[in-house]
Amino acid sequence: MLRNTTILPFMRKLVKILLSISFLIIAVLIVFRYNPEEYSWFPKCMFYQLTGLQCPACGSQRSVHAFLHGNFTQAFLYNPFMIISIPYAVGVVFATLIETPFFTKIKTILLHEVSVYTYVALFVFWWILRNII
Secondary structure, X not given: OOOOOOHHHHHHHHHXXXXXXXXXXXXXXXXXXXXXXXXXXXXXXXXXXXXXXXOOOOOXXXXXXXXXXXXXXXXXXXXXXXXXXXXXXXXXXXXXXXXOHHHHHHHHHHOOHHHHHHHHHHHHHHHHHHHHO
């Protein structure tokens, strides 16, 4: 029996991509169908429950629900940083999963030290800002 060693890594990568896409589609369908404000089984923010302060991600579930229903203004009001972060997150995911020269270049830019530190600094700034205004 011949075993092609180049096919096996490709198949593993393909399975990983397909599972990731499947998980994402299921999560999006759940958030689209069920409004997090109306269903208590959605996870609650532990940081908010313990401190009474909002974490940087507070409002993300409601924001995604509003975004998926085309209510972009409401989505932005729930969590502006999350909406602004979507292009960066999508870029990182695609650049990590797809190995082409184009996505390798994008990955180099998005995961560059300056890009990551800038994102983290903006994340912390948003965390502080949303709790003082």
